[in-house]
Amino acid sequence: MKVLVINPGSTSTKVAIYENERCIFLETYEHSPEELAKCETLMDQEPLRRNCILSALEKAGFKIEDFDAIAARGGILPPLESGTYVVDERMVNYLKHESPVKHVSNLACVIAYELANGKVPVYTTDPVSVDEMVPEARFSGIPEIERKSLSHALNIKIVCRKVATELSKALEELNAVVAHLGGGISIAAVEKGKIIDVNNANDEGPFSPERTGELPVGDVVRMCFSGKYTKDELKKKFVGRGGLVAYLGTNDLRKALEMAKKDRNALLVVKAMAYQIAKEIGGMCAVLKGKVDAIILTGGMAHSNEFVEMIKEHVYKFAPIFVLPGEFEMEALALGTLRVMKGEEKAKIWGGPNG
Numbered sequence: 453m454k455v456l457v458i459n460p461g462s463t464s465t466k467v468a469i470y471e472n473e474r475c476i477f478l479e480t481y482e483h484s485p486e487e488l489a490k491c492e493t494l495m496d497q498e499p500l501r502r503n504c505i506l507s508a509l510e511k512a513g514f515k516i517e518d519f520d521a522i523a524a525r526g527g528i529l530p531p532l533e534s535g536t537y538v539v540d541e542r543m544v545n546y547l548k549h550e551s552p553v554k555h556v557s558n559l560a561c562v563i564a565y566e567l568a569n570g571k572v573p574v575y576t577t578d579p580v581s582v583d584e585m586v587p588e589a590r591f592s593g594i595p596e597i598e599r600k601s602l603s604h605a606l607n608i609k610i611v612c613r614k615v616a617t618e619l620s621k622a623l624e625e626l627n628a629v630v631a632h633l634g635g636g637i638s639i640a641a642v643e644k645g646k647i648i649d650v651n652n653a654n655d656e657g658p659f660s661p662e663r664t665g666e667l668p669v670g671d672v673v674r675m676c677f678s679g680k681y682t683k684d685e686l687k688k689k690f691v692g693r694g695g696l697v698a699y700l701g702t703n704d705l706r707k708a709l710e711m712a713k714k715d716r717n718a719l720l721v722v723k724a725m726a727y728q729i730a731k732e733i734g735g736m737c738a739v740l741k742g743k744v745d746a747i748i749l750t751g752g753m754a755h756s757n758e759f760v761e762m763i764k765e766h767v768y769k770f771a772p773i774f775v776l777p778g779e780f781e782m783e784a785l786a787l788g789t790l791r792v793m794k795g796e797e798k799a800k801i802w803g804g805p806n807g
């Protein structure tokens with residue numbers, strides 16, 4: 453079976469071709485800030501991203517009709533169960549016109565559905581809005597605000613599957629704390645394979661390479677009413693220009709670690725990020741009542757041994773630590789679709805915004 457995998461990220465478009473479980477082609481197209489700035493809205497990026505996919509297909513020597521299915525990254529749908537979903541017109545319309553958060557992953561299903569044009573089935577696995585949180589995790593502190601489950605669910609689930617296999621367990625038997633350490637950070641408590649609590653990677657948790665994470669609420673209110681910022685400026689300050697970018701002017705941990713060799717303040721900033729990550733991991737161990745088979749460190753920043761050690765020194769006593777650097781999103785999308793195509797799992801049908 454052949455599966456085309458589509459994954460638009462904030463600065464790149466990734467395209468892969470899987471022949472059963474084997475990746476036979478992978479191409480990443482980088483997008484410069486200037487190129488993206490020409491698109492006023494997120495959906496204006498559609499032609500640019502679609503052209504990347506068409507170029508990749510030409511390079512690989514395939515047509516859409518050659519595929520048994522397309523696997524597309526899932527965007528911000530209303531909260532939904534983990535699994536692989538059929539991408540249909542209703543889902544595409546929601547992602548195009550109604551999704552409350554203009555996240556780049558919203559583009560993938562829209563483009564895939566148009567390219568498939570009814571000839572090839574399109575699926576999406578574990579979108580950003582997978583929600584398996586327990587009731588007590590939903591409380592924020594005021595009734596008007598409910599905590600949201602918006603996370604790197606796709607990568608979190610696949611690294612859990614990998615570690616479960618290493619521990620000779622089924623995913624449904626694994627208790628783990630997973631820290632996805634990318635441009636944004638999601639730290640999840642996974643109980644019996646389900647993400648029962650996770651920081652909303654845009655609004656909560658540790659500061660990350662380009663996001664502030666949780667902030668002291670009184671100071672945020674003062675900033676909002678200071679008259680110094682528009683709403684958009686503040687949103688960008690918190691998500692995009694926060695974290696390492698705000699302290700050190702870079703979102704690249706490698707550069708921050710280089711700076712830290714000569715500059716004590718830069719070292720302190722990197723250590724503070726590791727400290728906040730460790731604190732969130734500790735909290736999620738408490739969510740699991742200490743019954744933790746594994747602490748899993750994944751995402752781009754897990755490539756740095758130096759940074760991993762800074763986290764480990766705080767949490768090594770809690771559970772065995774597994775480091776799976778980078779992300780496995782393309783593989784997760786392909787495997788999710790293959791499980792459905794091979795009849796190992798039933799595809800879910802999205803019930804619409806109210807269903």
Ligand SMILES: Nc1ncnc2c1ncn2[C@@H]1O[C@H](COP(=O)(O)OP(=O)(O)OP(=O)(O)O)[C@@H](O)[C@H]1O
Nearest residue numbers: 633634635636661703704705706751752753755756
């Ligand atoms: N070899 C490496 N050593 C240290 N840091 C690295 C390495 N490779 C990537 N990183 C860091 O990882 C971070 C980006 O991680 P990643 O590529 O997972 O993020 P992303 O895909 O852009 O965003 P997200 O994971 O939030 O979707 C950057 O700070 C980058 O500098």
Ligand SMILES: CCCC(=O)O
Nearest residue numbers: 602603604636653654
């Ligand atoms: C909101 C979680 C996913 C991401 O940050 O890309």
